[in-house]
Amino acid sequence: MAEIVDEIKSRLSIEDVVSQYVQLKKMGHNLKGLCPFHSEKTPSFVVSPEKQICHCFGCNKGGDIFQFVQELEGVGFVDALRILADRAGVKFEEEKASKKIPKSEKDEYYKAHELACDFFCDQLFNTEDGKKVLDYLHRRGVNDETIKTFKIGFAPDLYDALYPDLLKKGISRTVLLKAGLVSSKTVTSDQIYDKYRARLIFPIFDAFGKVCGFGGRTLKQEQSPKYLNSPENPIYNKSKILYGLSHAKDSIKELDKVVVVEGYFDVVLPYQAGIKNIVATSGTALTEHQIKILKRLTEKVVSCFDTDSAGFEATKRAYFLFQEQGIMLKTLEGLDKKDPADFVRDHGVEFKVLVDRAEDFLTFFVKKLLEKNDFGSPSGRKTIFDELLPCLARLSPVLKDFHIKALSSKLNIEAKYLHDEIANFKLPVNHPAKAILASEDKQKMSVEIVILGVALEYPALFKILAKNLAELDFEDPFKKVYKDLMDQYNSARENFTTWKFDGEFLLEESEKLKVWQLYAEEQYSEFSEVNLELEMYKLIDKVKKDGVARKGKQLIQMIQEAEKNSDRQRQNELIIELNELKRQKLLNP
Secondary structure, three states: HHHHHHHHHOOOOHHHHOOOOOOOOOOOEEEEEEEEOOOOOOOOOOEEEOOEEEEEOOOOOOEEEHHHHHHOOOOOHHHHHHHHHHHHHOOOOOOHHHOOOOHHHHHHHHHHHHHHHHHHHHHHHHOOHHHHHHHHHHHHOOOOHHHOOOOOOEEEOOOOOHHHHHHHHOOOOOHHHOOOOOOOOOOOOOOEEEEOOOOOEEEEEOOOOOOEEEEEEEEEOOOOOOEEEEOOOOOOHHHHEEHHHHHHHHHHHHHHHHHEOOOOOHHHHHHHHOOOEEEEEOOOOOOOOHHHHHHHHOOOOOEOOOOOOHHHHHHHHHHHHHHHHOOEEOOOOOOOOOOHHHHHHHOOOHHHHHHHOOOEEHHHHHHHHHOOOOOOHHHHHHHHHHHHHHHOOOOOOOHEEEEEEHHHHHHHHHHHHHHHHOOOOOOOOOHHHHHHHHHOOOOOOOOOHHHHHHHHHOHHHHHHHHHOOOHHOOOHHHHHHHHHHHHHHHHHHHHHHOOOOOOOOOOOHHHHHHHHHHHHHHOOOOOOHHHHHHHHHHHHHHHHHHHHHHHHHHHHHHHHHHHHHHHHHHHHHHHHHHHHOOOOOOOOO
């Protein structure tokens, strides 16, 4: 395992890997970009070629190439290894790799879902009740090849069909319950029963094609809800999954375009008709994480949600989300009140023509607003402006000018008045566009992290720390780090020039300390040697004052305790100690 990790690291640098997800700009020794883990407008995501790490000082996420891919792709170490081995052109034998890595909690969940998927498929093709459901699928226009491609299955109308089968195959009761494959009347009850009964089953795949959840569509009119989906569990997070992505990835890259729809059938039937660059939100609201996944593959997105009012509101919300990621959403129209699945069933490849003809959302939105409102009346115009201004306000100047000119000609209003309206516009408190904007507050670094980071980045300054601070001036866990640094410094003394992150010193903390170093480098790289020394004295002063403040709080609590116990002598001793503490102001220069 160590060999393949080292081989990948020798072929892929941190900047090679990160630049595939983030647009980076050279800033001094490092590279910077907008964080891929949270929304921001000012770059706080730093990549260090020297240290071979990346870190966001806004949300505190990052690491080496493996940690970065794990976090961003939402995968375990083995999957990150597979992704990076493929990019590096390194042969990866997953079976050997898996044997060398202890089985994680996720492994049993994946096994449970794969076995359940096989069970549901067998029920569809090899039982009498299943054949009736197969006929239903055929009537919906889905052929056997597509059914097998998406592993669509059937859950029989029984309480004890799936779970005894999975228990026999070694899946624990706990995993079955947490995965939502079974239910029980109470948490402690021994009586469990199948959760999916008399339902058409759509397996939900992660980005690598592994089954991580299920969507069960009702087959009986009296059943509720219409769709029963897996709960969140160690391998399934609905906000991070796009149905059909594993099937669509290659086509999305090849065509540089993706179609986003709502439901399972809306993916399956277009895919069967040859429109393979298609994914679904599976009935949930589109999330920022899902958009970032798509952005890695393409920046050309066509939405095709349901044609009802709820579908239109979902499209509008998606527009604001995509806009935040710098993507101008296009919207498909012309389905004649049908969803994509029914349209494809009735009209086949005409769906692709509509996709290619899709207009950008704002053009589509303006058209809808003008159809619905009397733009010749004051109230009609106000409605149009109230709806459109939030969409126009955050556009680039070029796009804003384009849409304002188009709108002004349709409403017979001079463009300058529309520009004035936008300039004075403020988003309502509860407007979806406002809710989407993420806070850009930077993570506040403790003074201990800053001072130790400076000492690590500029080793020559450590002698100032050694003279002015003791181990007791630090709180855990900084106390141990300072002790390790002091031990290393003392062992070298006159020959000390740099830190060692191996042997007995700092090895356990090396990745964390590199981040501290990176922070110090980002903050102080422009400081002169003299100013850096002065900054170190300021930081020492802050550490001491924080220590005094902590000690003061402890003494006040102890004085109150002594007073409560009527221990007058102890109380006076503590008051003297507190007054002495207040006089501690100066460093030992």
